[in-house]
Amino acid sequence: MPSVKAQSSDGEIPEADVEVAKQPVTIKTMVEDLRMDDAGGNDLVPLPNVNAAILKQVIPRCTHHKDDPPPPEDDENKEKRTDCVSVWDQELLKVGQGTLFELILAANYLDMKGLLDVTCKTVANRIKGKTPEELPKTFNIKNDFTEEEEARVRKENQWCGEK
Amino acid sequence: DSDLSMRTLSTPSPALICPPNLPGFQNGRGSSTSSSSITGETVAMVHSPPPTRLTHPLIRLASRPQKEQASIDRLPDHSMVHVFSFLPTNQLCRCARVCRRWYNLAWDPRLWRTIRLTGETIHVDRALKVLTRRLCQDTPNVCLMLETVIVSGCRRLTDRGLYTIAQCCPELRRLEVSGCYNISNEAVFDVVSLCPNLEHLDVSGCSKVTCISLTREASIKLSPLHGKQISIRYLDMTDCFVLEDEGLHTIAAHCTQLTHLYLRRCVRLTDEGLRYLTIYCPSIKELSVSDCRFVSDFGLREIAKLEGRLRYLSIAHCGRVTDVGIRYIAKYCGKLRYLNARGCEGITDHGVEYLAKNCAKLKSLDIGKCPLVSDTGLECLALNCFNLKRLSLKSCESITGQGLQIVAANCFDLQMLNVQDCEVSVEALRFVKRHCKRCVIEHTNPAFF
Numbered sequence: 001m002p003s004v005k006a007q008s009s010d011g012e013i014p015e016a017d018v019e020v021a022k023q024p025v026t027i028k029t030m031v032e033d034l035r036m037d038d039a040g041g042n043d044l045v046p047l048p049n050v051n052a053a054i055l056k057q058v059i060p061r062c063t064h065h066k067d068d069p070p071p072p073e074d075d076e077n078k079e080k081r082t083d084c085v086s087v088w089d090q091e092l093l094k095v096g097q098g099t100l101f102e103l104i105l106a107a108n109y110l111d112m113k114g115l116l117d118v119t120c121k122t123v124a125n126r127i128k129g130k131t132p133e134e135l136p137k138t139f140n141i142k143n144d145f146t147e148e149e150e151a152r153v154r155k156e157n158q159w160c161g162e163k
Numbered sequence: 164d165s166d167l168s169m170r171t172l173s174t175p176s177p178a179l180i181c182p183p184n185l186p187g188f189q190n191g192r193g194s195s196t197s198s199s200s201i202t203g204e205t206v207a208m209v210h211s212p213p214p215t216r217l218t219h220p221l222i223r224l225a226s227r228p229q230k231e232q233a234s235i236d237r238l239p240d241h242s243m244v245h246v247f248s249f250l251p252t253n254q255l256c257r258c259a260r261v262c263r264r265w266y267n268l269a270w271d272p273r274l275w276r277t278i279r280l281t282g283e284t285i286h287v288d289r290a291l292k293v294l295t296r297r298l299c300q301d302t303p304n305v306c307l308m309l310e311t312v313i314v315s316g317c318r319r320l321t322d323r324g325l326y327t328i329a330q331c332c333p334e335l336r337r338l339e340v341s342g343c344y345n346i347s348n349e350a351v352f353d354v355v356s357l358c359p360n361l362e363h364l365d366v367s368g369c370s371k372v373t374c375i376s377l378t379r380e381a382s383i384k385l386s387p388l389h390g391k392q393i394s395i396r397y398l399d400m401t402d403c404f405v406l407e408d409e410g411l412h413t414i415a416a417h418c419t420q421l422t423h424l425y426l427r428r429c430v431r432l433t434d435e436g437l438r439y440l441t442i443y444c445p446s447i448k449e450l451s452v453s454d455c456r457f458v459s460d461f462g463l464r465e466i467a468k469l470e471g472r473l474r475y476l477s478i479a480h481c482g483r484v485t486d487v488g489i490r491y492i493a494k495y496c497g498k499l500r501y502l503n504a505r506g507c508e509g510i511t512d513h514g515v516e517y518l519a520k521n522c523a524k525l526k527s528l529d530i531g532k533c534p535l536v537s538d539t540g541l542e543c544l545a546l547n548c549f550n551l552k553r554l555s556l557k558s559c560e561s562i563t564g565q566g567l568q569i570v571a572a573n574c575f576d577l578q579m580l581n582v583q584d585c586e587v588s589v590e591a592l593r594f595v596k597r598h599c600k601r602c603v604i605e606h607t608n609p610a611f612f
Contacts, residue, residue, distance in 0.1 A: 023530055097235070106241060120242065124250055127246070129254075135258065137604060139235045140234055140235075149263075159294075
C-alpha cells in the first residue's frame with residue numbers, strides 16, 4: 001500500500017501510510033496534483049519549511065488523529081474554549097515555546113487545521129492570566145511604545161483594574 | 164516558499180544536494196545572524212508497492228539550527244490573531260499593552276465581534292465606554308463589528324452602560340445582561356430601539372424590567388406600515404418577577420417574531436397574559452412559564468393554539484394545571500419534544516395516557532412530584548413514546564419497579580432516568596441498566612450501584 005517514508009539524518013522513521021501523510025493538506029495537494037500516490041517512482045515530497053524535529057512530532061499526530069472527523073466550521077457565536085484539548089495532544093504540546101511556535105508554523109505551512117487549532121489554544125492558555133508586565137518577560141518581547149503611547153494605552157485599560 | 168518546492172519537483176533529476184552551509188530560511192525572512200549548520204534534514208518519499216526501491220540521492224532540505232529559540236515574533240499576523248481569538252476580552256486588553264505589534268493585533272476587528280465581560284466588581288459601565296470608544300476609532304461613533312455583548316453577572320451595570328451600547332452598536336444581535344439588577348425599562352427600550360438587528364436578549368434577573376417596547380422617539384419615527392416591530396426572537400425574562408399581564412401584552416404586540424420565550428418565576432402572570440401571547444406570537448417554539456402559579460388549564464388552552472410549532476414547554480410547579488390542560492396541549496401540539504410538568508400535582512394517569520398517545524415524538528418528560536401518576540401511566544408512555552431519552556419520575560409515590568421495567572423494555576434510547584425518592588427495587592433498577600445501556604440513573608436507593 002502506498003506509503004510515505006520520512007527519513008532524517010539520524011535514522012529512519014517508521015513508514016506512514018500515505019493516507020496519514022495526506023492529512024496535511026499541503027502534502028495531500030502535492031501528492032494528488034502530481035499523482036504521486038499511483039506512480040511507480042520514488043518521487044519526493046519536499047518540505048523545505050519544516051525541520052526534522054518538528055516533522056517527527058507532526059507525523060505521529062497525524063497517525064493518532066487519522067480517523068478524526070473533520071473539524072466543524074467555526075461557529076461565530078460560540079465561546080472559543082481552550083479547555084478541550086485532548087490528553088494526547090496535551091502531552092505532545094508539553095514542549096518549550098520555541099518548539100510550540102515551530103509547530104504553529106509547520107501547521108500553517110502544511111495546512112493542518114486540527115494541529116493549528118490545538119497549538120494556538122495552547123499558546124492562548126500560556127497567555128491567559130498574565131499581566132502586561134509578565135507577558136513581555138514570558139515571551140521575550142521588547143516593549144516599543146513611546147512614553148506617550150504607553151500612557152495612552154494604559155489609560156485604555158484602566159477599567160481592567162490594573163495599574 | 165511553495166514556489167521553491169514546485170521548482171524542485173519539476174526538475175526530473177532528483178539529485179539536488181544543497182551545500183551544507185545554506186543558511187536557514189523561514190517564511191521569507193532573511194537568514195539569521197547566528198552561524199548556521201544543518202543539524203537535521205527531513206525527506207519524505209512516496210513509493211508504491213513493492214516497497215523499498217532504494218533511496219535515490221535525496222533532496223536535502225535546509226533546516227534551521229535547532230539551538231536557536233523560535234520567538235513569538237516569528238508567528239505571522241494571522242496566527243497571532245488566531246491565538247488571540249481564544250482570549251477573553253480583558254486578557255486581550257492586557258495583551259494590547261505589551262508592544263506595538265500586539266496592540267495592533269489585539270484590536271483586529273475580527274476579534275471584536277463579541278465583548279464578554281465577567282465579574283461582580285468590575286466597573287462595567289466604564290469598561291463598555293472605553294472599549295466602544297476604541298472600537299469606534301475608524302468608524303466615528305459607531306462600532307460596526309460588534310454583534311454580541313455578554314456582561315451577565317456584572318452587577319454594577321447601570322442604564323448608562325446599556326445606553327453606551329445602544330448608541331454605538333447598531334449591528335448588535337445578541338445582548339446578555341443576566342443578573343444585572345440595576346437595569347431598568349428605559350435602558351432596555353433604548354437598546355431595542357437603536358439596535359434593529361437584535362435577535363437575542365437575556366434580561367433574566369433584571370427584576371426592574373417590566374416591559375419591552377420602543378422609546379417614544381422611535382415609535383414616532385417608524386412609519387405606520389412598518390408597524391412597531393421589534394425583531395427579537397429569543398427573550399429570557401426569567402425572574403423578572405414584577406412582569407404582569409399588561410406588560411406581556413405589550414411585549415407580545417411588539418415582538419411578534421418570538422421563537423424562544425422564558426418567563427420562569429414571573430409569578431404575577433395569569434392565563435390572560437398567555438392569551439395575548441398566542442394572539443401575537445404564532446411562531447413560538449419554546450416556552451417556559453414554570454413557577455407561574457396562577458397559570459391554569461385555561462392558560463394551557465391558549466398555549467395549545469401554538470399547535471405544531473411548539474416543541475418545548477415547561478409548566479413546572481403550575482399547581483392549578485390538571486389533566487384537562489394536558490389534554491389540550493397533547494391534542495394540538497403533537498410535535499412536542501420536551502415537556503416539564505414537574506410538580507403539577509393534578510396530573511393523573513389519564514393525562515399521561517392522552518399525552519403519550521398524541522405526542523409520540525416526546526424525547527424528554529419530567530413528571531416528577533406528580534403523585535397520582537402510576538405504573539398504568541408509565542405503560543402508556545412506554546408503548547407510545549419510543550423516542551424517550553430523558554424521564555424524570557422523582558418523588559412519584561405511585562410508581563413501582565414494574566412500571567419502570569415496561570419503560571426500559573420499550574424505550575431503548577433512554578439516557579437519563581430520575582427515580583429519586585421512588586419506591587423501586589434494586590432488581591428493577593438493574594433491569595433498566597441491562598436494557599438501556601446508555602442510561603444514567605439518578606436514584607436514592609443505597610443498595611444499587
